[in-house]
Amino acid sequence: MVEHFQNQIFDFNCVSTNTAQSQQSPEFVYYLWQTPLGFMKQQLINNSIFKQESQTLKISPHQLSTIDQMRSEDIRVIPDKQSLKICSNKRKIGFCMVKFENQDGNPHELCMRSLLQKETMNLRKNFGAELRIGFSFDILIGQESKESKFQQLGSKHSKIFNFEEDFLALASQLNQSGSELEQISQCSTTPGKFRISIKQDEACKSIDTFLCARILITRQFKDYRVSFLPKTLSDYEGNDVLLNMSLWKLDGVPAPVNITGDQFSMYKLSEGFASFLSGILEQLPALTAFLIPHHNGLHRIMEERLSKVVGWSYQSDAIMKVNAPPQNSSKSTSKQVESITLNMCDHSANLYLAVSQIIACGIDGIKRQLKLQPPIEQIKEKLSHIPLKMKERKEFIGRPIKISMGASLIERYFAMQAAEQERYEGMTFDQEVSLMIDQF
Secondary structure, X not given: OXXXXXXXXXXXXXXXXXXXHHHOOOOEEEEEEEOOOOOEEEEEEEHHHHOOOOOOEOOOHHHOOOOOOOOHHHEEEEEOHHHOEEEEOOOEEEEEEEEEEEOOOOEOOOOHHXXXXXXXXXXXXXXXXXXXXXXXXXXXXXXXOOOOOOEEOOHHHOOHHHHHHHHHHHHHHHHHOOOXXXXXXXXXXXXXXXXXXXXXXXXXXXXXXXXXXXXHHHHHOOOOEEEOOOOOOOOOOOOOXXXXXXXXXXXXXXXXXXXXXXXXXXXXXXXXXXXXXXXXXXXXXXXXXXXXXXXXXXXXXXXXXXXXXXXXXXXXXXXXXXXOOOOOXXXXXXXXXXXXXXXXXXXXXXXXXXXXXHHHHHHHHHHOOOOOOOOHHHOOOOOOEOOOOHHHHHHHOOHHHHHHHOHHHHHXXXXXXXXXXXXXXXXXXXXXXXXXXXXX
8 A cells, every 4th residue: 555655765757868769769679468358468579570661560379368369360460650669778679559450450349559549539529638647556576486486575685775776777768768757665564565656648658658667677677576466475465556647638728737626626626527537436346347357456455455435535545536635624725636546456457448448437427417426534324335256347337338348348358357267266376376477
């Protein structure tokens, strides 16, 4: 949880990018994508191939999960060359996101990046706005041994200064790519656990940065074992992924304006964002299917102190935290809300899918002009909780998600989730971790 992290270890706000992206040329390029269930996939190609005019990539059949039911002969893999990020360490390496198309050129049903881009366009078209997201995410650094794929570091070997050069190198590489690493904090209760914060950006770009950061972290700490699993050690808290979100007005203004807060409105939230947030909260039980898609993530939620109540609050342990003091606080003065934090996500999520559905639900809330419920600490009646069983979550899928994803994709997604869950039936926690740790 947030309170277990030291206030500040490294702050990178003063670090600037020295080399323009356009002046660099990578030696090799990683094509990156996530499967619908969040598994990271990558394919390394030579830059000469990347520069070719042909936009279609030939992908190895083994790179497509059998659970996803995607066949290489049925799809076209298209690099999004505008997403290219270039990082230098010993070599200049590029990272480029890909999207999947049918042979007729239309987006493939399982291309979640295209789904996010569609919902982003809907938000811009209907309300002249965009959702911006930043990430604060945990990693757990350990070692691999003959007995275990992950062995925890001793407390004296897991301090921030033990990895100072690695973290500085990571910050440098991210800044070279045009991404901003804000801060790295050390967990005071779990040896080897760190929280990394990335600055807010347009949703799709920010997710691209987040996935690139995960690859760079694995490369930088190659002499160690880095775990992104939601729950790696049964006796310690798991790895969180916090989504720091804000709504920005783009159209009809000379420069983008943060319209999340309004210091003169109830709860210091703007009317539009209050409806946006209400739409998300209404579908939050269903959204857990995309934010926490694997059983390992439910271990984290069930065993930790995070609130399971559907609602929002100014408290740090709430699922949806509004990042401002309460109205009646003497500290609030004229400060308005600039962002909210969603504390209900982990590294196993396909973030393109999860955020696309957050936007879809938010749009629905604005269209219906939903009124925001009071914060959970002010509600006296019994509150609903998020579903903690995998099979329950499909029952909560509502109209905005059905419209966004369509019946076919919803059925396909939950079938994949059920098939994946069957793989772990009868396993102990340690066996589950051993099988999953390499997939994330």
